Each structure stands twice: as C-alpha cells, then as structure tokens.
Amino acid sequence: MEYEFTKEDLKEIEKIKAKYPEVMPATLPVLWVAQNRFGHVEPEVQRLVAKTLGLPEAHVHGVATFYTQYYKEKKGKYVLDVCTCLSCQLCGGYDILEHLEKTLGIKKGETTQDGKFTLNEVECLGACGYAPMLQITNDKYINNLTVEKTDKLIDMLKKDEEPEYEEIEMPLRKVK
Amino acid sequence: MSSADWKNYEPVLIPNVKDIHKIDVYIKNGGYSALKSVLTDKKKWADSKSVVDEVKAANIRGRGGAGFNAGLKWSFMPPADGGPRYLACNGDESEPGTFKDRKIFEYNPHVFIEGALIAAYAMQITTIYVYIRGEYLAYIKMMEKAIQDAYDKGMIGKNIFGSDYSVDFHVTYGAGAYICGEETSMLESLEGKRGYPRVKPPFPAQKGLWGRPTTINNIETLAHVPSVINRGAGWFSSIGAENHPGPILYGISGHVNRPGVYELPSGIPILDLIHDVAGGMKNGKKLKAVIPGGSSTPVLRADQLEGITMDSESLRTAGTMLGTAGMVVMDEDTDMVDMLWRITHFYHHESCGQCTPCREGTGWLEKIMLKIKNGNGEVKDLDLLLDITTQMEGRTICALADAAAWPVRHTITRFRDEFEARCKKSAHAVV
Numbered sequence: 001m002e003y004e005f006t007k008e009d010l011k012e013i014e015k016i017k018a019k020y021p022e023v024m025p026a027t028l029p030v031l032w033v034a035q036n037r038f039g040h041v042e043p044e045v046q047r048l049v050a051k052t053l054g055l056p057e058a059h060v061h062g063v064a065t066f067y068t069q070y071y072k073e074k075k076g077k078y079v080l081d082v083c084t085c086l087s088c089q090l091c092g093g094y095d096i097l098e099h100l101e102k103t104l105g106i107k108k109g110e111t112t113q114d115g116k117f118t119l120n121e122v123e124c125l126g127a128c129g130y131a132p133m134l135q136i137t138n139d140k141y142i143n144n145l146t147v148e149k150t151d152k153l154i155d156m157l158k159k160d161e162e163p164e165y166e167e168i169e170m171p172l173r174k175v176k
Numbered sequence: 177m178s179s180a181d182w183k184n185y186e187p188v189l190i191p192n193v194k195d196i197h198k199i200d201v202y203i204k205n206g207g208y209s210a211l212k213s214v215l216t217d218k219k220k221w222a223d224s225k226s227v228v229d230e231v232k233a234a235n236i237r238g239r240g241g242a243g244f245n246a247g248l249k250w251s252f253m254p255p256a257d258g259g260p261r262y263l264a265c266n267g268d269e270s271e272p273g274t275f276k277d278r279k280i281f282e283y284n285p286h287v288f289i290e291g292a293l294i295a296a297y298a299m300q301i302t303t304i305y306v307y308i309r310g311e312y313l314a315y316i317k318m319m320e321k322a323i324q325d326a327y328d329k330g331m332i333g334k335n336i337f338g339s340d341y342s343v344d345f346h347v348t349y350g351a352g353a354y355i356c357g358e359e360t361s362m363l364e365s366l367e368g369k370r371g372y373p374r375v376k377p378p379f380p381a382q383k384g385l386w387g388r389p390t391t392i393n394n395i396e397t398l399a400h401v402p403s404v405i406n407r408g409a410g411w412f413s414s415i416g417a418e419n420h421p422g423p424i425l426y427g428i429s430g431h432v433n434r435p436g437v438y439e440l441p442s443g444i445p446i447l448d449l450i451h452d453v454a455g456g457m458k459n460g461k462k463l464k465a466v467i468p469g470g471s472s473t474p475v476l477r478a479d480q481l482e483g484i485t486m487d488s489e490s491l492r493t494a495g496t497m498l499g500t501a502g503m504v505v506m507d508e509d510t511d512m513v514d515m516l517w518r519i520t521h522f523y524h525h526e527s528c529g530q531c532t533p534c535r536e537g538t539g540w541l542e543k544i545m546l547k548i549k550n551g552n553g554e555v556k557d558l559d560l561l562l563d564i565t566t567q568m569e570g571r572t573i574c575a576l577a578d579a580a581a582w583p584v585r586h587t588i589t590r591f592r593d594e595f596e597a598r599c600k601k602s603a604h605a606v607v
Contacts, residue, residue, distance in 0.1 A: 019346045027368035066370040068352035069310045086272035087429040089518045124272040125311050128429035129436045139313050171436040175194045
C-alpha cells in the first residue's frame with residue numbers, strides 16, 4: 001500500500017520542524033502524526049516519515065522500535081493497555097487483565113478476529129493512585145477498574161461509544 | 177511551618193482556587209507577578225544571578241527523585257556567550273508509584289510555566305522545552321493550551337513585560353519509554369533519537385541539547401519557583417523538614433482507603449501519611465510494608481516506620497530514600513516475592529540495553545525471581561540475586577541499573593524469611 005501524508009499533515013509537520021534547530025528532533029512527533037493518520041507505523045510508514053524528513057530509514061526505524069507506544073504492526077480499533085505494574089499489581093491489575101482475556105477470548109498481545117480489540121499488558125502509566133487502570137489506544141485513562149466497570153467499558157466500545165475523560169481531584173483539595 | 181502542623185497547611189503549589197488552571201484566574205490571583213518582578217524590579221533583582229542566588233538559598237531539592245538543590249544546579253550553567261541555551265523540563269514521570277506532576281499540568285499549569293520562565297531568565301536561556309510522557313495525552317493537550325494562552329498574554333515571547341528578555345517555550349513528548357525520565361536520555365529523545373543515556377561528563381550544563389548549555393529540572397521543582405520569588409527563600413526553607421524543605425506533592429497508592437496526590441509540607445511522619453492523610457489501611461488490614469518514593473527506593477517493613485518522616489535525612493537513617501515521594505503502601509496479605517518479581521520485570525522491560533551489566537543483569541534478576549515466584553527457587557538463588565545486584569550497581573552509564581538493584585537487595589534482606597520460605601517449599605518438592 002502507498003502511504004501519503006495529507007496537506008494538513010504536511011502543514012503540521014512544518015510547524016513541528018519550526019520548534020527545533022534541526023530536522024532530526026521532528027522524528028518522534030512526525031511518527032505520531034503518521035500513527036494518527038494511518039493507525040500504525042509499519043515499515044512502509046516509517047519509510048514515508050524518513051523520506052518526508054530527509055532522514056535515513058534506519059534512523060526512523062531505530063526510533064520507532066525503541067518506543068512502546070508506536071504500533072509497528074496493525075492493531076485493533078481499540079487497543080486496551082492494561083497496567084499491571086506495582087500499584088496496579090497490588091490493587092488487582094492482573095485480575096482485570098485475566099478478565100479481559102476471558103471476555104475478549106484472546107491472550108494479551110493478541111487482537112480479536114473482528115479487528116475491534118487488541119489487549120496488552122503495559123508498564124506503569126502514572127495513575128498509581130487510581131489502580132487498577134487501563135489506557136485506550138494511547139488516549140483516555142480508565143481508572144479504578146472493577147470487573148463491572150470493565151464489562152461496561154467493553155459494551156460501550158463494542159457500540160463505538162467512547163468514554164469520557166475521568167477527572168480525579170486531589171482528595172484534600174477543597175476548592176473555594 | 178513545622179511538619180507537625182500539616183493539618184493547617186494551606187496549599188500554594190496547587191491552591192484551593194477554582195479554575196486556577198485558566199490564565200485569567202491565575203493572573204487575578206497574583207500569577208505571573210513573580211516573573212514580572214524578576215524582569216522589571218531592578219532594585220530587588222539587580223541581575224539574573226540574584227535570582228539564581230535566591231533559589232539556591234531556598235534549597236528546593238529536585239522533586240524528580242535525585243533531590244539536588246535546584247538553584248545550585250542552575251549556577252553550573254556557564255556564562256552566556258550569545259548562542260542558544262536550553263531549559264528542558266522533565267515531565268516524563270514514569271517511576272512506578274509516581275503520579276504527581278500530572279496534577280500540576282491539570283490543575284495549575286501556569287505556576288509551572290511561570291517557574292520555568294523565571295528559571296530561564298535566571299540562566300539566560302533562549303528556549304524552553306517541556307518533555308511530557310507520551311501516555312499523558314490529556315495533559316499534553318492541556319499544556320499546549322496553557323502555553324499558547326501564555327504566549328497570547330505576552331508572558332512568553334519577545335520582550336516580556338517590556339524587558340529585553342525574550343524566550344520561546346515548546347511542548348514536546350515521548351512515546352513510551354521509562355528511561356526517558358533519566359535526564360540525558362530525555363535530551364537524546366528530544367533530539368529525535370532512541371533514548372540512550374549519555375556518558376557524563378560532559379554534564380548537560382556544558383554540553384546538553386545540540387551540544388549547547390542545558391539545564392534539566394523536574395516539573396514540580398520549577399513550580400515551586402514563583403512562590404520562592406514572591407515570598408522569599410526564607411519562607412520556603414522554613415516549611416517542613418530543614419534538610420529537605422518546602423511543600424511536596426505526595427503521591428500515595430496501594431492498600432489505603434484514600435489514595436491520591438496530596439500537597440503538604442515535607443517531613444511528615446510516614447505513619448501519619450498512611451493513617452491520617454490517606455485514610456488508613458483498606459479493609460482494616462494491617463500495614464506490612466512501604467515503598468516511600470517510587471519503585472527504586474528501598475522498601476521498609478512496618479516495624480521500621482516508627483518516627484520516620486518524609487525527608488531525605490530521616491529516610492536515609494531508615495535505609496531508604498525520598499525519591500519522588502510516590503509512596504506505595506502494602507497490607508499484610510501482600511506477597512513480597514510476587515511484588516519484587518513484578519519490579520524486576522519492570523526494570524528488565526525498561527532497560528535501554530546500552531550497558532551490559534544492566535541489559536543482562538536486569539534480565540537475570542527477573543529470570544531468577546520468576547523461578548522463585550513459581551516455586552522452583554533454592555535458597556542459594558537469593559544469594560545469587562544479591563551478588564548480581566553488586567555487579568550492576570555503579571557500573572553503568574545511568575542509574576537504571578542501581579534503581580533495579582536496590583529493590584532486589586533490600587526486599588530480600590528485609591523480608592528474607594518470606595523469600596526463604598518460598599524457596600524451601602520448592603526444594604522439598606523437588607526432593
């Protein structure tokens with residue numbers, strides 16, 4: 001498949017380049033632009049990023065493979081990144097992961113046959129006080145998960161209803 | 177104010193003001209007056225060095241985990257030579273147990289922006305980058321808006337407050353890599369590369385971003401700067417513990433009734449934080465262990481906590497560190513073998529692979545811990561683990577190997593019975 005950036009993408013890329021004194025620093029942000037456009041950064045997309053920035057393909061490939069949030073292969077429509085690290089482990093993160101494996105009928109790292117869900121186990125997402133939690137496709141955090149809340153989330157996503165951003169106040173903060 | 181008075185503490189970093197995240201509300205409540213003061217009040221602030229001196233005197237110990245005096249760090253920048261100089265603000269926040277800087281991004285972004293601008297002026301810096309972990313998409317968007325608003329109000333840009341000082345401020349972000357919280361790894365990532373930490377020296381103040389003088393500060397560290405400028409170094413250093421003064425954003429997670437982020441003075445007794453601030457242990461369980469400041473800081477048994485306060489001196493006496501003040505609380509049902517295995521898995525996953533002792537060492541730590549966790553361990557494996565930690569610590573470019581070694585060494589040492597029990601059972605089964 002031929003991948004191409006749209007005119008808006010290219011405008012965005014010019015804006016990104018203007019932030020830095022050199023081109024190379026645009027590598028990470030432009031990989032993000034590419035992933036947001038195509039849903040992944042497969043080798044063909046990495047080549048497009050390299051060509052667009054005038055950087056070696058090997059460099060872009062090296063960067064894409066170093067960072068976990070870039071999808072080096074096609075994923076499901078909703079990527080569920082379940083945190084099981086330390087605080088999430090202590091608060092039942094593995095129970096949520098196992099429950100999702102059972103519910104979706106896949107193992108972690110796999111995608112459902114209909115291409116709707118990919119399930120991953122991930123490292124600390126910086127939401128330790130709201131454990132266990134998961135992140136949906138590099139975007140929203142769903143916190144304080146229970147089996148019931150997880151089931152509700154899956155039902156919503158099956159209907160392509162996206163959950164809201166969850167604001168969690170600081171417990172002692174009494175706003176006047 | 178003393179740490180014992182914490183119930184009467186009025187927050188300053190994230191004050192109890194509705195909508196303080198909006199620039200108009202922030203300004204109405206005295207926001208950006210510290211920046212205006214350092215740029216225009218020549219009687220009070222004769223030059224940029226006077227700002228560095230004030231911050232140095234306040235002794236804001238770096239809130240990213242290393243605890244180094246921020247003003248002292250600023251003073252390492254060489255004299256301006258007319259070329260570019262950079263401030264890289266570290267919002268990578270990835271140490272398990274740590275989730276505090278996101279509260280600044282969400283609830284008071286301008287106090288951080290103002291602090292960064294003052295820092296930049298103090299060091300005669302020409303460009304500021306804030307590097308936020310890629311997973312924090314919601315907070316990245318909030319920061320992009322806050323910085324645009326500050327540009328629109330003339331707080332960032334050319335000739336701020338009519339002074340001859342100009343600076344640019346950009347948001348940049350990662351894409352999933354714990355190591356990018358290490359300051360030189362963050363610089364590599366900002367330069368668009370794999371996040372491999374750099375060999376020091378040269379230190380970033382000499383050769384940082386694109387070979388130019390660069391200072392790296394944590395978000396919370398910078399957010400303390402405006403109040404130091406407004407209220408003076410003496411005010412800041414009189415709050416909390418003398419050796420580690422000022423307010424701290426404590427992140428409390430694990431088996432407590434009210435986990436979350438709390439802004440309180442440094443030096444609060446750990447037991448008060450757990451039993452009063454965080455609402456006590458969940459389900460009435462007994463306290464078993466605490467990791468005081470992120471996964472790399474050595475765990476303490478419940479019987480080691482009496483009289484220990486959240487500041488570097490007291491925690492050092494107890495055999496651990498303040499780190500990021502991201503405290504993880506564990507109840508009596510916690511399996512320390514499983515817990516430690518998960519930490520070893522984390523560091524193995526996050527080792528960048530550059531240095532052999534870390535790349536191989538973290539792998540062996542995880543492999544042997546998995547063996548023990550699965551009931552196939554022998555007691556001699558525990559000593560092998562301890563031996564590996566001594567071969568990792570201090571032998572690598574950055575501190576990730578140390579961060580991986582400490583929890584293994586101290587969890588095994590402090591919960592040896594539990595680890596031996598798991599091993600012995602399996603040894604019996606094998607026979």
